[in-house]
Amino acid sequence: MDRGQEEMQFLGFFGIFKESYKIISSWRKLFTNITLAFILPLSFILPCSRAIVYTIACIHAARELTFKTIISVVPKVWKRLLVTFLSIFFVIxxxxxxxxxxxxxxxxxxxxxxxxxxxxxxxxxxxxxxxxFYLATIWHLATTVSVLEETYGFAAMVKSKNLIKGKLGLAIAVFFILQPAMGLNHMAFKRLVVEGTDMGMANRVVYAIICFLLLSTGILFQLVIQTVVYFVCKSYHHENIDKSALSDHLEVYMLGDYAPLKAKDVQLFRV
Structure with missing residues (x-):
């Protein structure tokens, strides 16, 4: 993410997708490893998915990043994410x-x-x-807030609600644009794999692998886009994040027990 934070607020619908694609392309090997290790086998487990958020934040903070580091971080965020997930579930x-x-x-x-x-x-x-749709958009952003800021649970939902003000239409459009494609992929899996008994076992296995790879790719893009939207919303509200403070915040995940920075440390000032 080589854009200045103040520039992020001007990213529109296509700009967010372009920025997300640029991030994945620039770190292709790392994201491939994450997809194979977390998204592919565990597509529906939340903390595996949040490894993407941590990765994008590290890229934004210009931190040195390895796949081993990401693996060590995953178990340390699941409690915060679980509290946020249960809070959102209760509200819905x-x-x-x-x-x-x-x-x-x-x-x-x-x-x-x-x-x-x-x-x-x-x-x-x-x-x-x-x-x-409004609650689902808050849900998406609240899980990102739970990883990158000290708030989680209902507080993360409130923070998410405040962040999407002024960018609500864009956030909803971006978060749900991939849903039709993923829906078509699900229909193809059902038709070609589940119900395709006349196609032979070999063909069904090939179709299953293709559908699963497409699903994993879609989830990867959705999670990267989700984190980019977070930075766009932060920029829109002039909540500048100091990269060194964010780097220190992320470092805590690697040191053992989580001891979050105060909000004033992560969000140093409003422009």
Whole structure:
């Protein structure tokens, strides 16, 4: 990441993807090792995925980075991430409960009125979907905050909510642009591997490997993009991160027990 932090705020939709691709290309060997070690076999385990966040932060702080270092860091962030994950799960659970209650109220009050009922339901569906996208965007950024800052859990969610102000549309678009492609990959896996009994076992194995590699690549890009968005949001709010302080913050993960820096140390000043 050779851009100055103040320049990061001006990255748009395509700029974020271009910057993410540049990072992966520049550190191809390291990201290949991370993908093979963490993302490929453990695509749905959260702390494996957060190794990407740590890697991007080290690149941003111009720290010397090796694959061995990343492996040693992974076990030391999972507790903070678990607290954040449980906090987000709790909030989404409450959101779904409230949505269910609203649906019940709709069914009792206007559900029997055909035209009015359908119109109200359409509005409720739009609001529900928008809220879900908003919470998911906060979720993505909160996990990054949990690794790179001292806050985690509900505090990380609040920090994430504040960071995406002014960049909400961009953050949602960027976070979910890869979802259709990953959805198509899932459909292809189901059609060619799970249901493709007439294609022969050898062909099904080949298709399974291809789909799994595509899935892992998609997850890698999503995680790199997620971290780039974090720096874009920080830059937009003029929350400059001193690289030496960030480097010291990351160094703590390698020293044993986690003892986070204070916010004033990581975010030295507002421009």
């Amino acid at each position: 659970f409450l959101y779904l409960v409230v949505a269910a209650l609203v649906l019940i109220i709709w069914a009792v009050s206007v559900g029997q009125m055909h035209v009015m009922g359908v119109a109200v339901l359409a509005v409720l569906v739009v609001l529900f979907t928008s809220g879900l």
